[in-house]
Amino acid sequence: MIASAKELLNARPYCFSQKDKGLLLLDALQFLTEQHRSKCLLYDQLLSLFYPDFTKAAALAEIPHFPVSLFKTHEWLSIPREEIFKLLMSSGTTSSIPSKIYLDRETAALQTQALAKIMMSFLGHQRLPMLLVEQENFLKDPKRFSARAAGVLGMLSFGRDPLYALDANLELKHQAVLDWAEKYKHTPVLIFGFTFMLWKFFLKKMEKFPDFLNQAIVIHTGGWKKLLDESVDNEQFKRKFRDVLGIERVHNFYGMAEQVGSVFMECEKGLLHCPNFAEIIIRDPQTWQEAPTGVPGVLQTLSILPGSYPGHSLLTEDLGRVEGIDSCPCGRNGKAFQVIGRIPKVELRGCSDTFSPGDAE
Amino acid sequence: MNVWRLSENETCLAVESFLNDPPRDLQPFDPLILAFCEAFSNRIFQDPKACKLPELAALAFWLRKSHLNELQNQSQSRSASGIVLVPRGVVFHIPPANVDPMFVYSWIISLLMGNASIIRLPSNQSPVFKSIFELLSLLLSQPEFKAINAAACFVEYDHSTQITALISSRVDVRMIWGGDETVRLIRSIPLRCDAKELVFVDRYSYAVINAEAWLREPPSKQAQIASRFFADICSFRQSACSSVKMLVWVGAEQDVAEASQEFYMAFMGEVQRRGFQLELSDIIQKRNFVYDLALSIPVVKVDEFGNELTVVHIPLEQAGHREHCGRGMLLHVSVREFEHFFPYVQRKDQTLVQYGFSDEQLRSFVRALNGKGILRIVKPGEALLFGPYWDGYYLMEELSLCIPLR
Numbered sequence: 056m057i058a059s060a061k062e063l064l065n066a067r068p069y070c071f072s073q074k075d076k077g078l079l080l081l082d083a084l085q086f087l088t089e090q091h092r093s094k095c096l097l098y099d100q101l102l103s104l105f106y107p108d109f110t111k112a113a114a115l116a117e118i119p120h121f122p123v124s125l126f127k128t129h130e131w132l133s134i135p136r137e138e139i140f141k142l143l144m145s146s147g148t149t150s151s152i153p154s155k156i157y158l159d160r161e162t163a164a165l166q167t168q169a170l171a172k173i174m175m176s177f178l179g180h181q182r183l184p185m186l187l188v189e190q191e192n193f194l195k196d197p198k199r200f201s202a203r204a205a206g207v208l209g210m211l212s213f214g215r216d217p218l219y220a221l222d223a224n225l226e227l228k229h230q231a232v233l234d235w236a237e238k239y240k241h242t243p244v245l246i247f248g249f250t251f252m253l254w255k256f257f258l259k260k261m262e263k264f265p266d267f268l269n270q271a272i273v274i275h276t277g278g279w280k281k282l283l284d285e286s287v288d289n290e291q292f293k294r295k296f297r298d299v300l301g302i303e304r305v306h307n308f309y310g311m312a313e314q315v316g317s318v319f320m321e322c323e324k325g326l327l328h329c330p331n332f333a334e335i336i337i338r339d340p341q342t343w344q345e346a347p348t349g350v351p352g353v354l355q356t357l358s359i360l361p362g363s364y365p366g367h368s369l370l371t372e373d374l375g376r377v378e379g380i381d382s383c384p385c386g387r388n389g390k391a392f393q394v395i396g397r398i399p400k401v402e403l404r405g406c407s408d409t410f411s412p413g414d415a416e
Numbered sequence: 417m418n419v420w421r422l423s424e425n426e427t428c429l430a431v432e433s434f435l436n437d438p439p440r441d442l443q444p445f446d447p448l449i450l451a452f453c454e455a456f457s458n459r460i461f462q463d464p465k466a467c468k469l470p471e472l473a474a475l476a477f478w479l480r481k482s483h484l485n486e487l488q489n490q491s492q493s494r495s496a497s498g499i500v501l502v503p504r505g506v507v508f509h510i511p512p513a514n515v516d517p518m519f520v521y522s523w524i525i526s527l528l529m530g531n532a533s534i535i536r537l538p539s540n541q542s543p544v545f546k547s548i549f550e551l552l553s554l555l556l557s558q559p560e561f562k563a564i565n566a567a568a569c570f571v572e573y574d575h576s577t578q579i580t581a582l583i584s585s586r587v588d589v590r591m592i593w594g595g596d597e598t599v600r601l602i603r604s605i606p607l608r609c610d611a612k613e614l615v616f617v618d619r620y621s622y623a624v625i626n627a628e629a630w631l632r633e634p635p636s637k638q639a640q641i642a643s644r645f646f647a648d649i650c651s652f653r654q655s656a657c658s659s660v661k662m663l664v665w666v667g668a669e670q671d672v673a674e675a676s677q678e679f680y681m682a683f684m685g686e687v688q689r690r691g692f693q694l695e696l697s698d699i700i701q702k703r704n705f706v707y708d709l710a711l712s713i714p715v716v717k718v719d720e721f722g723n724e725l726t727v728v729h730i731p732l733e734q735a736g737h738r739e740h741c742g743r744g745m746l747l748h749v750s751v752r753e754f755e756h757f758f759p760y761v762q763r764k765d766q767t768l769v770q771y772g773f774s775d776e777q778l779r780s781f782v783r784a785l786n787g788k789g790i791l792r793i794v795k796p797g798e799a800l801l802f803g804p805y806w807d808g809y810y811l812m813e814e815l816s817l818c819i820p821l822r
Binding site: 121 | 696697701703704708711712715717718723
């Protein structure tokens with residue numbers, strides 16, 4: 056790993072000002088771009104076609120990026136096959152075709168290390184008793200990982216004495232949870248789960264148990280799409296935790312299976328933050344140039360972690376907005392932003408759908 | 417206006433009686449039919465909202481008197497030699513989901529020959545569809561068009577083989593507009609033994625441009641040609657069977673490079689002049705498709721002319737590629753002679769928009785292909801104009817009984 060990347064990874068995760076961080080990131084990402092280009096034929100082909108004049112990026116926004124959907128249609132490998140250590144599969148939210156992400160030992164280790172940096176800066180250094188709002192038998196085949204399982208497994212290492220709060224039918228194990236809570240009523244605990252799981256299978260079932268664990272820190276991720284029909288947003292989600300359970304510390308994080316480890320945590324002020332080793336760029340969908348602070352656009356995510364596959368700069372299908380740079384009252388440096396939704400999927404009606412396939416009787 | 421909602425459990429008496437005793441009062445090109453079409457056309461032109469929608473403007477233009485007279489003359493001249501055309505009877509229309517106004521064209525072309533119609537309405541009804549429908553129902557409620565109204569039965573039903581089968585067993589003609597899947601599904605449902613079927617399946621369309629001819633044109637004419645292509649490429653988000661999806665450039669390499677670059681710039685000029693913009697989701701989905709395509713087949717280069725046009729240059733060997741995302745994407749192929757492209761012509765190829773070729777050349781193309789593919793050749797701007805010659809049929813005769821007099 057080159058010096059700039061090391062420096063970004065080793066420092067406290069939000070310590071660098073945007074200017075200092077930008078220079079280090081540019082160096083690290085330029086290096087990754089060259090590495091992947093020389094090791095991944097497909098990536099080289101992509102750059103030749105879509106960035107024919109590219110040699111060196113003079114700014115972060117010039118680092119080539121490509122649509123994250125390509126992880127569904129192509130295999131991206133910058134390592135020999137025998138070095139594959141883990142295959143991450145993400146079902147994605149908009150289609151049933153999974154993304155495939157190939158990790159070698161080094162990239163997997165970097166992901167763990169990076170996630171730990173971020174989580175510890177929020178949770179402190181001791182491992183907290185952990186309540187997982189998941190089913191017990193959730194982590195099955197460790198060879199073919201779902202990104203969701205990887206997320207849970209990744210979080211497991213930040214807690215101790217984990218309790219899975221749901222049974223095989225996704226029912227809340229009331230008694231077990233209450234017993235566990237009783238045991239830790241004087242300690243801070245960690246509650247982790249996917250946003251919609253927490254809302255549907257936990258929060259709604261806990262209304263009978265106020266003051267349950269008001270010392271708890273809740274960390275959740277996964278997006279709001281599955282909660283659209285209930286029109287739950289982050290504000291409401293947090294309010295409900297406060298009102299029902301007296302829990303004040305609720306942190307969402309944004310991240311993608313294609314860049315595990317470099318997640319964007321929500322701070323006490325409700326904004327998402329880029330750690331040193333990751334960055335976001337908001338692009339104006341008319342010009343595709345970087346949009347100024349406060350102007351919404353399409354989210355691009357950059358991360359120095361992906362070494363085994365060229366996923367260090369990806370254009371997502373999410374919309375976001377930069378809220379400030381080095382200026383969040385929470386004290387974290389770098390860009391603070393919000394995700395403001397997904398680009399709606401409008402299917403093109405081909406000639407073929409007088410009847411949709413499901414209608415064939 | 418007769419619109420009936422059908423369900424499997426109930427028989428709809430109105431539709432039953434329509435099928436039992438179909439109206440037979442209209443003659444081919446009946447003056448009443450022509451008057452109705454003219455009134456329909458005027459209605460659209462006078463409606464401040466409707467005439468702004470390009471799909472409706474095109475429909476109004478198609479329905480105007482002079483055009484229908486042309487269709488009439490064409491039909492009469494073909495059957496001058498002692499043949500009398502009479503209506504076939506009842507036509508059952510199953511229109512496509514992607515081109516909203518198609519149900520009107522399908523119905524009117526049948527009506528022109530005096531046929532009665534059962535028209536299945538699409539289930540997801542777009543704003544374009546709704547404005548057509550609104551105007552239509554006003555017009556059909558007028559007393560003078562009572563006979564037209566009586567000969568048209570609009571039906572809505574959730575997908576049901578049973579209902580399709582019931583109607584199919586009673587009609588004289590079935591017209592299916594759909595993708596291959598739809599057509600296959602509906603064709604498996606039997607028709608009455610003496611009924612006939614017209615099917616319109618998935619098609620693919622492209623343009624051929626003579627680079628030398630383009631380069632000879634003054635800039636003003638070039639801009640005009642490019643602006644005509646706008647409708648061929650951009651209507652219906654490039655998703656119709658007749659939408660131009662590929663450009664075959666003919667000429668010397670240098671000429672093609674120069675002409676095509678000029679063309680794309682002129683085309684973008686027209687896009688900007690019209691203020692045409694795609695939805696962000698379309699832009700993203702197009703980009704996803706283009707990246708996927710470029711990494712899946714050999715591609716020479718990709719030119720992005722803003723969000724509304726992406727040009728993917730492919731080698732001639734890939735010219736048989738028929739998957740397409742629509743939404744402002746053109747495949748670009750370059751050949752010295754158009755004949756070099758013939759090996760890549762396929763049966764599903766429908767419309768060829770041509771620019772810069774003589775009638776003689778076009779005739780020789782058609783002769784050489786000899787039915788291999790390409791079912792109509794039109795000028796720029798006409799790709800989506802519906803006509804009586806469609807997918808190899810001459811609809812005026814297909815929708816008539818031809819009675820010889822000796």
